[in-house]
Amino acid sequence: MSESPRPDMDESVTVTKTVPGSEVSGEQQPSSNSNGLTQQTPEQLVARAIAPVKVEFLRPPPARTSSTTQAEDVSEDKDKASVQSGGLLKEKKSKRQLKRERRQEQKSAKNICPEVAKTGDISSCPYKDKCRFSHDFEAFKAQKPTDLEGECPVFKAEGSCPYGLACRFSSTHTEDMPSGNFNGRRKTSEINGLSKDVQKLLWKNKMRFPKADASLRALGLWESSKLKRNDLEDKEGGNIDSNNCHNADNNGCCEVSNDLGSNLESSAEDSKVDGIDGNLDSGSPCPQKRRKTEENSGLNVEENEGTCVTDQNIGKSCIQAELDVVSDVIPPETDQSMKLHPREKKLIDFRDKLYLAPLTTVGNLPFRRVCKVLGTDVTCGEMAMCTNLLQGQASEWALLRRHSSEDLFGVQICGAYPDTIARTVELIEQECAIDFIDINMGCPIDIVVNKGAGSALLTKPMRMKNIVGVASGTVEKPITVKVRTAYFEGKNRVDSIIADMGSWGANAVTIHGRSRQQRYSKLADWDYVYQCARKAPNTLQVVGNGDIFSFVDWNNHKAECSELATCMIARGALIKPWIFTEIKEQRHWDISSGERFNILKDFVHFGLEHWGSDTKGVETTRRFLLEWLSYTFRYIPVGLLDVISQRLNWRPPSYYGRDDLETLMASDSAADWIRIAEMLLGKVPDGFSFTPKHKSNAYDSAQNG
Template sequence: MEAIISSSSCVFYRFLTTKDKFHTFIDAKYEVCQPDDTNENNDTNNETKESSVEEPQVKKLKWDPEDKKRLRGQNKSRPHRKPTMYEEKPLCVSVIQGNRKCFYGDKCKFHHVVADYMASKPPDIGDSCHLFDTFGKCQYGLSCRFGKTHTTADFQTLEKADVMKTYENRTPVKNSLTKDLQNSLRKRQVSFKKSEDYLKTFSNYKDKTEPKTLISEMSIATMTHKPMSMQPDATVCSAKRQISPEKPPAIKTAGPLTDVDVVRLRSCEKKQVDFRDKLYLAPLTTCGNLPFRRVCKRFGADITCGEMAMCTNLLQGQQSEWALLKRHESEDIFGVQVEGCFPDTMTRCAELINNHAQVDFVDINSGCPIDLVYKKGGGCGLMARTRKFEQIVKGMNYVLDVPLTVKIRTGVHEKSNIAHKLIPELKNWGVSMITLHGRSREQRYTKLADWDYINTCAELASPVPLFGNGDILSYEDAVKAKDTGVSGIMIARGALIKPWIFTEIKESRHWDISSTERLDMLKDFTNFGLEHWGSDTRGVEKTRNFLLEWLSFMCRYIPVGLLERVPQKINERPPYYMGRNYLESLMASQNVGDWVRISEMLLGPVPKNFNFLPKHKANSYK
């Protein structure tokens, strides 16, 4: 290879087009792992205090602190700096919000004297504030890093009344956790009436406080909720009628009593979502945040899903976990993904989401391979714990008014696929859609997804829609995938590498996107990020961090105009090449220093002592 450019932090080589320069790219978001000694065929998982359902066969998992060091897929050793560390003494929120009384009084360690804060504040990043321009008001006021445009010489903050009017009574982002709900969850004052009804069907359920209802006499089997297309309405509806408690509780309404207050949705009246032939942006921990999803929506993604949330954390009212459920108004078909391993917590969590969030579907992540989840019996561990899986699916389906979907893998071990055995069961248990990632847990990303197997499974799943997932990076890949008979496709890394893949698929073309267009896309992301995480130093650094995580995938894109043969394949490592201009070369660099440089074009210089190592370390080379 011939070195062309050499700068302090990066070296590019002219793209020599011999095939031998391509070698398999082993992506290991979650590193490749060995089969572990969990007994897959038994319910060998832990019973923790979170579960009140007795499971006599359950073997306790011993928590060995030494194991922590060995947890795979966590990348725990990477340097971690909280965005709060970048500002020594921020301005107190009480001052930002208009000099209201500081809750912490004398003990508050933040600035209260505006002039002192302004003297120590780092310089502004840009001349216009996206929040001020868009909403007519910047809630970060004096602490905004683009604040000059909306701050007067005597430190007053400005507002644009006419622009503000457009946003009156409009909430572009939904599903925030309210303080009231958080307090109720912490004090365990939230009612899980429907979940309790369901959980009482277990003969070994411990809650002795509630009198038994009709439900306890019913077999779980009668509670199966098959999608409308598969089951005559009468079967489902009569089962539902039986399980209502004999005396319904008094109805609380916030106005006159209407049908909506009295008549609950029957399972056959569950909200329906037409999943077929849609492009589904995969749930992506860390990278699939709300600003990134907004970018993908603009490029044509049809279905979006929140990052995986842990059901126990949601039930505890953890703010950071609830942030994963947030939905932007542009996300018209939006679901949330939850992970858990017990029927009681998963059922309650579904009821909580049903009652307090606006979602179109709820997805169970039974494909997650990471040790932290798998060893507890969650993620793809559930695929081998069919009894628990059944109870979870039926319980969640019972409490949800929206469809329940499931994401699975081919199986746990490489040479023993189990998805085909599970799919007929999932149909019977009543899931509304199945996504199949065509690789096993053991394989991670080392081999190509098995689309022949996905095809077989799609036939088995019919009439329940099955989405195929794995290795789609071009519209040709998508066409081939659809030909296998799947109802739709899910795209994960392909969207991170080139979010415009959705446009390419919809328009059946290769888009030789320019580096300026890509920079504009990154600019949109940073603006959405500032809206989402804030335009103060903390928000700017959070936005930068998520931008860098994304750039660690995006650098793998090779511009169409430079390819010897189209399309680029996901499992081929991009060779070193020189772009058609400086920016294109910079965007192709696999050096963290260059990603940081791109972030500086959009978000100003990094703070002192800044360091970054991507979470998904397979993508970081320096």
């Protein structure tokens, strides 16, 4: 979630036409290349934060068409209209109309019944004529796109493919599919799924949280939580009048908008807000759910006040099920003196480990697997909103998925109130296999901040204390915190509370060296990060974050402040995930275009395993690949630079690569990103268009050139 960390490419022109008779001031004269172009000296370019590409590789920037500009302007107006593939406007449809169209599409021939696809037998579907999917086997085969090249990644990884004929690699299946007893399960190396029984309890608002309630009582937050929450809602809650997640912070929060919609069920959905989830006295009735509609973002946010369950609200038929779920947890009446002190917990040593930041949308499970292959030590899931987790939203729980290769893995949550956080961490510890839980207190986007979560907590240190304290008292897993330097620019405040954060119960704190108000207007303030690290107690590990783009940056930060445990890497990993290899091997890797393409191949392979090898899984993988390509083009090969190493704030000029593929990878046009995706996933569907979720004019329009 970032506010367009990339600069305006149209303003980054570093070459000019040679004009006869013109004079260049200064001692150093600019050199000229065979194309009749002149370039400033490397020192001059670096002073202007422009990448000093060798003059022989420079080329004039591509022309921008007026239709591109017009389409970009149209795409900004999300409230009134949406852009079709042809650039025309259409009226926004009602929810009922959209639901009707979805049902009609399900019945179309391209949506074959999964049971029929697996077995090839129409009679295998247990729902028969009542099935919501199509049973027209012949029509499905007639319209099915041509199979993709290569082996089925799901079949190769699991020994069988549950998609059957619907798989885009079905011709490579080496044996007949089983007669269909998958029971809805796949053999997979991924864990942390939400069980249906627990999900139903969450849906019905009948899940109990005894550990969380005990911690709230121990800290004196049980009785007053509802009053505090109502007062804060009046002051801070307000209406959600924000941009979607595309204006947020990627360094531990969100790099790009998390709104890929219902087409991406297994990963990040639209930007979400943390609702209000209260703790009530056992004699108070739970309030009713309230629904708010965010017009600007098109989000339907269900705010649930009261996931707690009172005796009068629990049906007798549900009591036993709840007891089965929580039979192994501590009852609220348990003596708090028996609980572990924070210092007695099993802690994690982050020192000198390579830490990949949680990156919304682009930091999905396949991307994390790529980074694991390239050397990262610590991974963390995408930021998940507490209220959505407590409501049992499958798309939000998908953000907590973990692959077996992630040997040191945490999840990041975001919430506004101690009771919401306490219940969420208890639920996560009960349902998931994790190593630590990170609480985001640095997310800068309005849609989160207006609800009192994210960086809004930096203005309320007592609530920060209560959140960390109740979370640490509820679970035995280590609790870490992610913050920015401050809410307002020039009013840093983390240094004033960092000495106490260890006593609150935090194992580590990650400090992003920017304020919420600053966003990406300046480089990260590492001097302030060092100051905070030196003030932190020995029991609290401090992780620095911001602008690390090479092993030189890493070494410098570690050398400047020995108290710094490690550094978190965010945008640097998005642009060049092999940064972890560079740090471990202490070298600048002049990676070739072929090696970079193989990394993209790995991502596609992992993506098809994760999202599926049917048409829907292929298109989901394509979307996330394109989101990632909207960052990787910013990498400038080491062999093309006059000054090494590349800085994260350098604006890359337009240049030729050393081969055609490297030139294609350097393009800032979405049309070229689609070409790369087609090399891996085949032709795009008719009417396909792509616009990155973060807003930036460093790419072509939704019309893709």
